[in-house]
Amino acid sequence: MYWDNAEACGTQLSELAVNALVEEAELTPKPGLVDRDDSGAHQDLNFGLMVRSADSLKSTFADIGSAAFLQEPNQELREKIALIGRVGEKKMFEAVGTNTHKGAIWALGLLVASAAVHLPGTRLEKITGTAGEIACFTDRKAPEISTNGSNVQQRFGVKGAREEAQQGFPHVIRVALPVLQEARQKGMSESMARLEALIQLISHVDDTCILHRGGIAALSAAKMKSKNIIQLGGVATAEGWEALSQLEQTLLKYNASPGGSADLLAAALFLDRLEKETSNPTESEKTNVILV
Ligand SMILES: CC(C)(COP(=O)(O)OP(=O)(O)OC[C@H]1O[C@@H](n2cnc3c(N)ncnc32)[C@H](O[C@H]2O[C@H](COP(=O)(O)OP(=O)(O)OP(=O)(O)O)[C@@H](O)[C@H]2O)[C@@H]1O)[C@@H](O)C(=O)NCCC(=O)NCCS
Ligand SMILES: Nc1ncnc2[nH]cnc12
Numbered sequence: 335m336y337w338d339n340a341e342a343c344g345t346q347l348s349e350l351a352v353n354a355l356v357e358e359a360e361l362t363p364k365p366g367l368v369d370r371d372d373s374g375a376h377q378d379l380n381f382g383l384m385v386r387s388a389d390s391l392k393s394t395f396a397d398i399g400s401a402a403f404l405q406e407p408n409q410e411l412r413e414k415i416a417l418i419g420r421v422g423e424k425k426m427f428e429a430v431g432t433n434t435h436k437g438a439i440w441a442l443g444l445l446v447a448s449a450a451v452h453l454p455g456t457r458l459e460k461i462t463g464t465a466g467e468i469a470c471f472t473d474r475k476a477p478e479i480s481t482n483g484s485n486v487q488q489r490f491g492v493k494g495a496r497e498e499a500q501q502g503f504p505h506v507i508r509v510a511l512p513v514l515q516e517a518r519q520k521g522m523s524e525s526m527a528r529l530e531a532l533i534q535l536i537s538h539v540d541d542t543c544i545l546h547r548g549g550i551a552a553l554s555a556a557k558m559k560s561k562n563i564i565q566l567g568g569v570a571t572a573e574g575w576e577a578l579s580q581l582e583q584t585l586l587k588y589n590a591s592p593g594g595s596a597d598l599l600a601a602a603l604f605l606d607r608l609e610k611e612t613s614n615p616t617e618s619e620k621t622n623v624i625l626v
Contacts, residue, residue, distance in 0.1 A: 362525075455613055555584045
């Protein structure tokens, strides 16, 4: 994969972003979340809606990628992609009638922008770092509304999606991606490796989606139950697999969903695929670029 103009950049990065969202939705089972088998703690969602929601974001990610193509990560770019992101939120809402991928538009939108700022093949740490840089500029046109996330951040003094991005996605780069790679090296199947990464995310992230639904008791219980899975050797062991259903029961008891962790898993899948697709462009891809 290689791009040498804004349109191709947007199209290719958008394809990777939408794929990552669909792959996250497809991963089954997932505690408290929508998967192929059930809707977890979400009464208003199902697998088909998750896929429709992901598809509705194709033009949003493409527009973000095109707008950011080889641009400086500055205030102007921040405000440009914020505008596209907000239009994307509306399109998603029109498509599915709910906030399905609000957090994912934020995380993947910034990562798509950052990947577009750099050349294909750039190190992932550089991409997450620049995404953080972009997120640190103030979006002066952001409407002053209170959100579920801002409410619980104030109430419980935790950091949420904004800080995760501003710090360069530490949970993606230091938790999800290394866990994915280690699990694959151990010979785990791809879906078990992804599930392991999700459980590790739930054990670390202050997920405002869980906090909004079930308060601090739900967040502490979700972290404790996912740490228990890890201590038992992870989802690939019989004990860890058994303990996964305890995490699921706990989340359902609180009607809580680890939606923020799911978004960060999708972000990790996006970066993982981006690295694979851009590290070794084919000869014809390279030749095309040299000829231009
Ligand atoms: C800066 C924004 C992220 C806004 O942030 P804020 O915290 O104010 O807003 P929220 O509306 O709460 O959305 C944040 C969503 O991020 C996910 N998340 C939660 N915790 C974390 C975390 N620690 N790290 C990373 N990500 C996290 C989470 O998304 C998932 O949950 C969504 C469903 O949540 P909710 O709407 O609350 O739905 P329900 O529980 O069903 O609630 P009710 O029905 O009961 O009301 C789902 O989408 C998951 O994806 C949080 O919800 C940012 O959004 C922003 O400013 N955007 C403007 C546009 C922009 O600048 N874009 C830039 C480039 S694209
Ligand atoms: N699979 C999923 N289920 C519910 N909320 C989500 N937000 C992002 N992915 C999700």
